[in-house]
Amino acid sequence: MREEAKLTPFEQWLEQRGFAPLSEVTVNGCGEHAVILAAREGRSDVLAYLIRERGVDLGVCDAYGNNALWAACFAESAECVALLLQAGIDIDYQNPSGSTALIYAASAGKHAIVAQLLAAGANWRLTTADDFSALDLAANRQCLQILRDLSRGVRAD
Known part of the structure:
Protein backbone atom coordinates (compact mmCIF):
# COMPACT_ATOMS: atom_id res chain seq x y z
CA MET A 1 0.00 0.00 0.00
CA ARG A 2 1.23 3.51 -0.77
CA GLU A 3 2.09 6.02 1.90
CA GLU A 4 -0.86 8.14 3.00
CA ALA A 5 0.85 11.29 1.69
CA LYS A 6 0.71 9.81 -1.82
CA LEU A 7 -2.96 8.85 -1.67
CA THR A 8 -5.48 11.10 -3.37
CA PRO A 9 -7.95 12.90 -1.08
CA PHE A 10 -10.59 10.37 -2.10
CA GLU A 11 -8.33 7.42 -1.35
CA GLN A 12 -7.52 9.02 2.01
CA TRP A 13 -11.25 9.34 2.75
CA LEU A 14 -11.70 5.66 1.95
CA GLU A 15 -8.73 4.59 4.04
CA GLN A 16 -9.80 6.72 7.05
CA ARG A 17 -13.15 4.95 7.05
CA GLY A 18 -11.74 1.44 6.85
CA PHE A 19 -11.96 0.84 3.11
CA ALA A 20 -9.12 -0.48 0.98
CA PRO A 21 -8.41 2.67 -1.06
CA LEU A 22 -6.63 0.95 -3.94
CA SER A 23 -9.05 -1.95 -4.19
CA GLU A 24 -12.38 -2.33 -5.92
CA VAL A 25 -13.84 -3.39 -2.56
CA THR A 26 -16.25 -0.72 -1.39
CA VAL A 27 -17.41 -2.33 1.87
CA ASN A 28 -15.42 -1.75 5.06
CA GLY A 29 -14.92 -4.10 8.00
CA CYS A 30 -18.10 -2.81 9.62
CA GLY A 31 -20.17 -3.79 6.58
CA GLU A 32 -20.69 -0.18 5.50
CA HIS A 33 -20.82 0.62 1.80
CA ALA A 34 -18.65 3.56 0.72
CA VAL A 35 -21.42 5.04 -1.43
CA ILE A 36 -23.88 5.05 1.48
CA LEU A 37 -21.34 6.46 3.93
CA ALA A 38 -20.32 9.25 1.53
CA ALA A 39 -23.98 10.15 0.99
CA ARG A 40 -24.72 10.03 4.73
CA GLU A 41 -21.80 12.39 5.37
CA GLY A 42 -23.00 14.73 2.61
CA ARG A 43 -19.69 14.32 0.79
CA SER A 44 -20.73 15.08 -2.78
CA ASP A 45 -17.08 15.19 -3.86
CA VAL A 46 -16.43 11.66 -2.62
CA LEU A 47 -19.78 10.47 -3.93
CA ALA A 48 -19.01 11.86 -7.39
CA TYR A 49 -15.64 10.11 -7.31
CA LEU A 50 -17.21 6.80 -6.30
CA ILE A 51 -19.85 7.05 -9.01
CA ARG A 52 -17.65 8.32 -11.85
CA GLU A 53 -14.29 6.74 -11.09
CA ARG A 54 -15.20 3.60 -9.21
CA GLY A 55 -18.55 2.79 -10.80
CA VAL A 56 -20.09 1.83 -7.47
CA ASP A 57 -23.27 -0.20 -7.34
CA LEU A 58 -26.16 2.15 -6.56
CA GLY A 59 -28.37 -0.77 -5.61
CA VAL A 60 -26.57 -1.54 -2.35
CA CYS A 61 -28.33 -1.09 0.96
CA ASP A 62 -27.28 -0.61 4.56
CA ALA A 63 -28.11 -2.98 7.41
CA TYR A 64 -31.61 -1.44 7.63
CA GLY A 65 -32.37 -1.88 3.94
CA ASN A 66 -31.92 1.79 3.03
CA ASN A 67 -30.03 2.92 -0.06
CA ALA A 68 -27.65 5.81 -0.71
CA LEU A 69 -30.51 8.16 -1.66
CA TRP A 70 -31.99 7.69 1.80
CA ALA A 71 -28.55 8.46 3.28
CA ALA A 72 -28.25 11.64 1.19
CA CYS A 73 -31.70 12.70 2.42
CA PHE A 74 -30.56 12.04 6.00
CA ALA A 75 -27.63 14.40 5.39
CA GLU A 76 -29.97 16.95 3.76
CA SER A 77 -27.46 17.13 0.93
CA ALA A 78 -29.13 18.44 -2.19
CA GLU A 79 -25.86 17.92 -4.06
CA CYS A 80 -25.66 14.24 -3.10
CA VAL A 81 -29.33 13.71 -3.93
CA ALA A 82 -28.79 15.30 -7.36
CA LEU A 83 -25.67 13.20 -8.06
CA LEU A 84 -27.44 9.99 -7.17
CA LEU A 85 -30.49 10.84 -9.26
CA GLN A 86 -28.31 11.79 -12.23
CA ALA A 87 -26.46 8.47 -11.85
CA GLY A 88 -29.76 6.59 -12.05
CA ILE A 89 -30.52 5.51 -8.49
CA ASP A 90 -34.08 4.30 -8.01
Whole structure:
Protein backbone atom coordinates (compact mmCIF):
# COMPACT_ATOMS: atom_id res chain seq x y z
CA MET A 1 0.00 0.00 0.00
CA ARG A 2 1.23 3.51 -0.77
CA GLU A 3 2.09 6.02 1.90
CA GLU A 4 -0.86 8.14 3.00
CA ALA A 5 0.85 11.29 1.69
CA LYS A 6 0.71 9.81 -1.82
CA LEU A 7 -2.96 8.85 -1.67
CA THR A 8 -5.48 11.10 -3.37
CA PRO A 9 -7.95 12.90 -1.08
CA PHE A 10 -10.59 10.37 -2.10
CA GLU A 11 -8.33 7.42 -1.35
CA GLN A 12 -7.52 9.02 2.01
CA TRP A 13 -11.25 9.34 2.75
CA LEU A 14 -11.70 5.66 1.95
CA GLU A 15 -8.73 4.59 4.04
CA GLN A 16 -9.80 6.72 7.05
CA ARG A 17 -13.15 4.95 7.05
CA GLY A 18 -11.74 1.44 6.85
CA PHE A 19 -11.96 0.84 3.11
CA ALA A 20 -9.12 -0.48 0.98
CA PRO A 21 -8.41 2.67 -1.06
CA LEU A 22 -6.63 0.95 -3.94
CA SER A 23 -9.05 -1.95 -4.19
CA GLU A 24 -12.38 -2.33 -5.92
CA VAL A 25 -13.84 -3.39 -2.56
CA THR A 26 -16.25 -0.72 -1.39
CA VAL A 27 -17.41 -2.33 1.87
CA ASN A 28 -15.42 -1.75 5.06
CA GLY A 29 -14.92 -4.10 8.00
CA CYS A 30 -18.10 -2.81 9.62
CA GLY A 31 -20.17 -3.79 6.58
CA GLU A 32 -20.69 -0.18 5.50
CA HIS A 33 -20.82 0.62 1.80
CA ALA A 34 -18.65 3.56 0.72
CA VAL A 35 -21.42 5.04 -1.43
CA ILE A 36 -23.88 5.05 1.48
CA LEU A 37 -21.34 6.46 3.93
CA ALA A 38 -20.32 9.25 1.53
CA ALA A 39 -23.98 10.15 0.99
CA ARG A 40 -24.72 10.03 4.73
CA GLU A 41 -21.80 12.39 5.37
CA GLY A 42 -23.00 14.73 2.61
CA ARG A 43 -19.69 14.32 0.79
CA SER A 44 -20.73 15.08 -2.78
CA ASP A 45 -17.08 15.19 -3.86
CA VAL A 46 -16.43 11.66 -2.62
CA LEU A 47 -19.78 10.47 -3.93
CA ALA A 48 -19.01 11.86 -7.39
CA TYR A 49 -15.64 10.11 -7.31
CA LEU A 50 -17.21 6.80 -6.30
CA ILE A 51 -19.85 7.05 -9.01
CA ARG A 52 -17.65 8.32 -11.85
CA GLU A 53 -14.29 6.74 -11.09
CA ARG A 54 -15.20 3.60 -9.21
CA GLY A 55 -18.55 2.79 -10.80
CA VAL A 56 -20.09 1.83 -7.47
CA ASP A 57 -23.27 -0.20 -7.34
CA LEU A 58 -26.16 2.15 -6.56
CA GLY A 59 -28.37 -0.77 -5.61
CA VAL A 60 -26.57 -1.54 -2.35
CA CYS A 61 -28.33 -1.09 0.96
CA ASP A 62 -27.28 -0.61 4.56
CA ALA A 63 -28.11 -2.98 7.41
CA TYR A 64 -31.61 -1.44 7.63
CA GLY A 65 -32.37 -1.88 3.94
CA ASN A 66 -31.92 1.79 3.03
CA ASN A 67 -30.03 2.92 -0.06
CA ALA A 68 -27.65 5.81 -0.71
CA LEU A 69 -30.51 8.16 -1.66
CA TRP A 70 -31.99 7.69 1.80
CA ALA A 71 -28.55 8.46 3.28
CA ALA A 72 -28.25 11.64 1.19
CA CYS A 73 -31.70 12.70 2.42
CA PHE A 74 -30.56 12.04 6.00
CA ALA A 75 -27.63 14.40 5.39
CA GLU A 76 -29.97 16.95 3.76
CA SER A 77 -27.46 17.13 0.93
CA ALA A 78 -29.13 18.44 -2.19
CA GLU A 79 -25.86 17.92 -4.06
CA CYS A 80 -25.66 14.24 -3.10
CA VAL A 81 -29.33 13.71 -3.93
CA ALA A 82 -28.79 15.30 -7.36
CA LEU A 83 -25.67 13.20 -8.06
CA LEU A 84 -27.44 9.99 -7.17
CA LEU A 85 -30.49 10.84 -9.26
CA GLN A 86 -28.31 11.79 -12.23
CA ALA A 87 -26.46 8.47 -11.85
CA GLY A 88 -29.76 6.59 -12.05
CA ILE A 89 -30.52 5.51 -8.49
CA ASP A 90 -34.08 4.30 -8.01
CA ILE A 91 -35.91 7.37 -6.70
CA ASP A 92 -38.84 5.25 -5.51
CA TYR A 93 -36.90 2.40 -3.92
CA GLN A 94 -38.84 1.07 -0.94
CA ASN A 95 -36.97 -0.33 2.05
CA PRO A 96 -38.23 -3.48 3.84
CA SER A 97 -40.91 -1.46 5.68
CA GLY A 98 -42.02 0.13 2.41
CA SER A 99 -40.60 3.56 3.15
CA THR A 100 -39.08 5.60 0.33
CA ALA A 101 -36.57 8.43 0.54
CA LEU A 102 -39.50 10.83 0.03
CA ILE A 103 -41.46 9.30 2.89
CA TYR A 104 -38.39 9.49 5.11
CA ALA A 105 -37.64 13.12 4.15
CA ALA A 106 -41.24 14.16 4.80
CA SER A 107 -41.35 12.33 8.13
CA ALA A 108 -38.09 14.00 9.16
CA GLY A 109 -39.28 17.48 8.17
CA LYS A 110 -36.67 17.96 5.43
CA HIS A 111 -38.84 20.17 3.22
CA ALA A 112 -36.12 21.25 0.77
CA ILE A 113 -35.30 17.60 0.09
CA VAL A 114 -39.00 16.77 -0.23
CA ALA A 115 -39.35 19.50 -2.85
CA GLN A 116 -36.21 18.28 -4.67
CA LEU A 117 -37.40 14.68 -4.78
CA LEU A 118 -40.85 15.68 -5.98
CA ALA A 119 -39.36 17.90 -8.69
CA ALA A 120 -37.29 14.90 -9.81
CA GLY A 121 -40.42 12.75 -10.12
CA ALA A 122 -40.67 10.86 -6.82
CA ASN A 123 -43.99 9.05 -6.46
CA TRP A 124 -45.77 10.72 -3.56
CA ARG A 125 -48.57 8.15 -3.65
CA LEU A 126 -46.41 5.22 -2.48
CA THR A 127 -47.11 3.99 1.04
CA THR A 128 -45.28 2.07 3.74
CA ALA A 129 -46.21 -1.46 4.77
CA ASP A 130 -48.50 0.20 7.35
CA ASP A 131 -50.21 2.20 4.56
CA PHE A 132 -48.76 5.62 5.45
CA SER A 133 -47.77 8.03 2.70
CA ALA A 134 -45.35 10.94 2.76
CA LEU A 135 -48.37 13.22 3.24
CA ASP A 136 -49.59 11.14 6.20
CA LEU A 137 -46.16 11.31 7.84
CA ALA A 138 -45.23 14.94 7.07
CA ALA A 139 -43.45 16.21 10.18
CA ASN A 140 -43.76 19.96 9.69
CA ARG A 141 -45.91 22.58 8.05
CA GLN A 142 -43.57 23.07 5.06
CA CYS A 143 -43.58 19.38 4.13
CA LEU A 144 -47.31 19.13 4.74
CA GLN A 145 -48.03 22.13 2.50
CA ILE A 146 -45.81 20.89 -0.35
CA LEU A 147 -47.47 17.48 -0.31
CA ARG A 148 -51.00 18.83 0.18
CA ASP A 149 -50.58 21.19 -2.76
CA LEU A 150 -49.33 18.31 -4.90
CA SER A 151 -52.21 16.06 -3.86
CA ARG A 152 -54.66 18.84 -4.76
CA GLY A 153 -53.01 19.43 -8.11
CA VAL A 154 -51.56 22.82 -7.14
CA ARG A 155 -48.16 23.59 -8.66
CA ALA A 156 -45.51 24.79 -6.21
CA ASP A 157 -43.76 27.12 -8.71
